[in-house]
Amino acid sequence: MDEYSIGVLTNIGLFSFLALSAYLLLMAGEMSFGQQAFFGIGAYAGGMLTAIFGLSLPVAALAAMLSGALAAFLVGLPTLRLRGLYFAMATLAAAEMTRILFELLHFQRTLNGDLVGPDGTQGFRGIRWVFENGVEPLEYLAMIYALLLVALVLFLLVERSRLGATLRSVGADPELAASLGVDVNRVKLGVAATAGALAALGGVLYAHHNTYIEPRNFDIMLGVHSLAYALIGGLGTAFGPLLGVVLDIGALEGSQVFGGARMIVFGGLVAVLLIVRPRGLLDEKTVHWIRTRWR
Amino acid sequence: MDVLADLVQNTLDGLTAGAAYALLAVGFTLIFGVLRRVNLSYGAAIMFGVYFATWTSQHFQIGLIALALLSIAGAVAGGAYVERLCFSPHYRARDNSRADASSGSIAAMVASFALWMQFEEAAILAMPRHLYSFPPLYEGAPLQLGSFLLRVESIYLLLAAIVVCASLHAVLYRTRFGLAVRAVIDVPVAAQLAGINVSSVFVRIFALASAIGGLAGFLIAASSEQVTPMLGMWSTVKGMLAMMLGGLGSLPGAVVGGLVLGLVEVHSQWFFGPQMRDLIAYLLVFALLVARPAWMTRWTNIRSAS
Amino acid sequence: MAALLEIKDVITAYGRIEALRGVSLQVEQGSITCLLGPNGAGKTTLMMTTAGILRPRSGSIRFMGSEIAGAAPHGIVERGIALVPENRLVFPRMTVLENLRAGAYQRNDRDGITSDIERLFARFPRLRERAGQEGGTLSGGEQQMLSVARALMSRPKLLLMDEPSLGLAPLVVEEIFGIIRELHRDGTTIFLVEQNAHMALRVAHHFYLIEQGRVTFSGDPGSLAEDEVIHRAYLGSAKA
Numbered sequence: 001m002d003e004y005s006i007g008v009l010t011n012i013g014l015f016s017f018l019a020l021s022a023y024l025l026l027m028a029g030e031m032s033f034g035q036q037a038f039f040g041i042g043a044y045a046g047g048m049l050t051a052i053f054g055l056s057l058p059v060a061a062l063a064a065m066l067s068g069a070l071a072a073f074l075v076g077l078p079t080l081r082l083r084g085l086y087f088a089m090a091t092l093a094a095a096e097m098t099r100i101l102f103e104l105l106h107f108q109r110t111l112n113g114d115l116v117g118p119d120g121t122q123g124f125r126g127i128r129w130v131f132e133n134g135v136e137p138l139e140y141l142a143m144i145y146a147l148l149l150v151a152l153v154l155f156l157l158v159e160r161s162r163l164g165a166t167l168r169s170v171g172a173d174p175e176l177a178a179s180l181g182v183d184v185n186r187v188k189l190g191v192a193a194t195a196g197a198l199a200a201l202g203g204v205l206y207a208h209h210n211t212y213i214e215p216r217n218f219d220i221m222l223g224v225h226s227l228a229y230a231l232i233g234g235l236g237t238a239f240g241p242l243l244g245v246v247l248d249i250g251a252l253e254g255s256q257v258f259g260g261a262r263m264i265v266f267g268g269l270v271a272v273l274l275i276v277r278p279r280g281l282l283d284e285k286t287v288h289w290i291r292t293r294w295r
Numbered sequence: 296m297d298v299l300a301d302l303v304q305n306t307l308d309g310l311t312a313g314a315a316y317a318l319l320a321v322g323f324t325l326i327f328g329v330l331r332r333v334n335l336s337y338g339a340a341i342m343f344g345v346y347f348a349t350w351t352s353q354h355f356q357i358g359l360i361a362l363a364l365l366s367i368a369g370a371v372a373g374g375a376y377v378e379r380l381c382f383s384p385h386y387r388a389r390d391n392s393r394a395d396a397s398s399g400s401i402a403a404m405v406a407s408f409a410l411w412m413q414f415e416e417a418a419i420l421a422m423p424r425h426l427y428s429f430p431p432l433y434e435g436a437p438l439q440l441g442s443f444l445l446r447v448e449s450i451y452l453l454l455a456a457i458v459v460c461a462s463l464h465a466v467l468y469r470t471r472f473g474l475a476v477r478a479v480i481d482v483p484v485a486a487q488l489a490g491i492n493v494s495s496v497f498v499r500i501f502a503l504a505s506a507i508g509g510l511a512g513f514l515i516a517a518s519s520e521q522v523t524p525m526l527g528m529w530s531t532v533k534g535m536l537a538m539m540l541g542g543l544g545s546l547p548g549a550v551v552g553g554l555v556l557g558l559v560e561v562h563s564q565w566f567f568g569p570q571m572r573d574l575i576a577y578l579l580v581f582a583l584l585v586a587r588p589a590w591m592t593r594w595t596n597i598r599s600a601s
Numbered sequence: 602m603a604a605l606l607e608i609k610d611v612i613t614a615y616g617r618i619e620a621l622r623g624v625s626l627q628v629e630q631g632s633i634t635c636l637l638g639p640n641g642a643g644k645t646t647l648m649m650t651t652a653g654i655l656r657p658r659s660g661s662i663r664f665m666g667s668e669i670a671g672a673a674p675h676g677i678v679e680r681g682i683a684l685v686p687e688n689r690l691v692f693p694r695m696t697v698l699e700n701l702r703a704g705a706y707q708r709n710d711r712d713g714i715t716s717d718i719e720r721l722f723a724r725f726p727r728l729r730e731r732a733g734q735e736g737g738t739l740s741g742g743e744q745q746m747l748s749v750a751r752a753l754m755s756r757p758k759l760l761l762m763d764e765p766s767l768g769l770a771p772l773v774v775e776e777i778f779g780i781i782r783e784l785h786r787d788g789t790t791i792f793l794v795e796q797n798a799h800m801a802l803r804v805a806h807h808f809y810l811i812e813q814g815r816v817t818f819s820g821d822p823g824s825l826a827e828d829e830v831i832h833r834a835y836l837g838s839a840k841a
Contacts, residue, residue: 079585081585089584093577096577100570103570220528220532221528228405235398268409270409271380272380274406481694485690486703488652490755
């Protein structure tokens with residue numbers, strides 16, 4: 001496989017984590033414009049741990065996930081009472097604040113004569129653990145997809161379990177769920193932390209793939225995109241957000257066909273799609289239909 | 296005394312920026328308050344209108360008023376396109392269920408985001424440079440009021456904001472259309488039962504909001520004498536922030552929110568620099584959302600924000 | 602002669618839940634027809650479907666001979682049907698006067714509207730007292746009167762009323778039903794949903810019983826099974 005295709009597939013894998021993160025929150029009934037913050041936190045934390053403190057990628061990734069979960073918890077706690085657009089705006093504000101904090105973050109150390117570390121708006125270069133440890137692009141790709149597969153399997157297991165039903169019930173009607181004895185706050189915080197960890201995992205992998213990150217990477221556009229992936233791909237299954245990522249990045253790559261008008265075509269298609277399928281391509285009905293055909 | 300002078304100057308500047316934000320917030324709030332939907336391409340349609348005016352000004356000699364009208368017309372056209380494609384298909388829940396109604400509103404929002412992308416790409420394709428100059432709103436020195444400087448553009452902006460708000464108030468409280476709008480804002484089902492064609496109200500409010508946005512965009516472009524494709528994102532974010540600060544869904548709140556945002560920004564930037572300016576604005580919005588003081592919930596009229 | 606309102610085999614669902622499972626009934630011109638039934642039987646769903654707020658999945662609703670099933674609510678008001686909804690649904694942030702004007706939204710005759718408002722104030726003097734007050738500040742009974750008055754502003758040929766006595770004191774309920782009789786005398790056809798079966802049967806010319814989304818009984822007051830009907834209207838029968 002050539003380098004270009006590996007690059008495209010890698011991007012699809014990386015952003016899938018972000019899309020799944022937004023999807024998880026949607027399952028619990030919360031629309032978040034801010035998952036890109038945890039993606040960024042994972043990127044910066046993981047990057048600093050390997051590039052500055054010399055930790056290995058697996059360890060850094062775990063630490064990144066933990067920081068993502070913690071940050072998500074800290075945002076989720078005060079916003080528990082908020083719903084709908086109020087919640088979405090709060091997540092947007094929190095994410096933008098995070099991005100500005102990245103812009104204010106200057107933490108550089110001299111390693112082997114080079115200055116390494118985040119330098120505010122100048123970004124953070126030199127996240128080279130993957131290259132310094134001889135991981136081939138194809139191997140990295142395989143690693144990403146292995147982790148993604150694990151995440152997917154967990155999603156599918158949860159979706160069929162009682163936990164999944166609880167999640168969806170909280171998402172559909174929190175008052176009803178609460179009256180049936182569900183600790184809605186606990187569920188929401190748990191979901192928020194998990195989604196944060198998931199996004200952060202994507203982030204640390206992203207940072208090590210690009211070797212260079214800057215605050216601008218984690219802006220509002222990324223956030224709305226991640227939400228859009230889930231909503232276009234479909235809310236009926238965890239494959240939905242993945243489909244959304246594939247379609248978007250696939251369209252980006254296939255834009256040769258449309259000259260520079262990729263977004264014009266894609267945007268129009270999305271709007272039309274949402275008219276006939278407000279809950280995305282793989283919505284609950286479609287998934288149900290596929291499942292019954294499978295038997 | 297210097298501190299006081301700076302404070303007053305900054306307040307004047309803050310009110311000017313705030314007036315622009317107020318107009319943006321009013322347009323946003325009209326759509327959100329009446330349709331109960333978030334239009335993510337509001338800023339993009341404004342940019343589309345302003346770009347249309349810019350393009351025209353590059354090929355023809357036209358005056359400021361014509362430029363303003365073109366901006367408004369472009370924004371209204373853009374808005375109509377968005378309304379037809381993203382919002383009107385989702386007005387009536389297909390299967391009467393509340394779940395369907397709320398998916399409809401999320402779908403509308405995501406669709407409007409997709410169209411935002413369309414507008415941006417179209418603008419960049421038509422006019423690829425990162426920056427274009429825009430004819431100035433006023434050519435001349437700022438007014439000197441004692442030791443304070445007041446840009447004439449600021450007066451135009453503040454006047455525009457006042458006129459728009461007064462006109463909107465007149466429309467809402469003295470016309471039959473305004474009565475219908477307030478009825479739809481109050482209890483949509485009851486408005487339907489009273490025989491009000493709610494879809495038609497939506498279409499007209501959308502046009503009105505787009506027109507106000509187009510005017511705001513023109514004023515912003517003309518007073519800064521430049522346009523960039525980032526105008527779309529910028530207007531959307533500022534409009535939403537101002538709307539949030541003033542309490543979602545309230546028109547007087549939108550104006551107050553806009554002014555407050557302008558003041559907070561200018562003063563924060565003065566004391567703490569440009570990054571802190573944005574940080575403080577976001578922090579304020581976050582804090583207000585989380586705390587949701589009683590006066591804010593009293594002002595908002597949202598049944599459910601989803 | 603065909604009835605003013607003919608509902609035939611209407612099925613209305615909320616998502617996958619069918620609330621009306623094939624409802625058929627008729628409202629004769631000039632009558633007061635009553636729909637009784639226990640909570641959750643589908644009474645409000647039927648009213649909302651007739652008024653166009655809900656879309657039926659199938660079935661026919663004919664008003665004065667024309668099919669109106671699935672039409673938009675404003676179209677239904679245009680044809681001459683007005684609904685006084687359950688829970689009144691006055692506009693809380695608009696004044697009493699504005700509420701009335703909203704009811705007349707489709708009309709263009711300024712003088713007619715003004716004289717209608719005068720007449721309604723004469724009929725509901727308490728509304729005149731509160732003409733400038735916001736709807737949300739009115740008492741339950743006053744809101745009910747406002748809701749009825751607002752519906753009347755469109756000069757409907759058929760007035761639908763969904764549980765007008767809900768949550769009101771007995772004296773006020775008497776007043777409301779007095780108004781219902783008056784309206785009937787003045788020529789308005791009334792289709793009334795009521796939980797308060799006793800009151801309803803005192804004014805109705807004909808009534809239907811709806812249980813679990815289907816009409817299970819149709820008759821005139823004074824027919825033999827009345828006690829049984831009232832019992833089922835409150836509690837539902839063992840079998841649907």
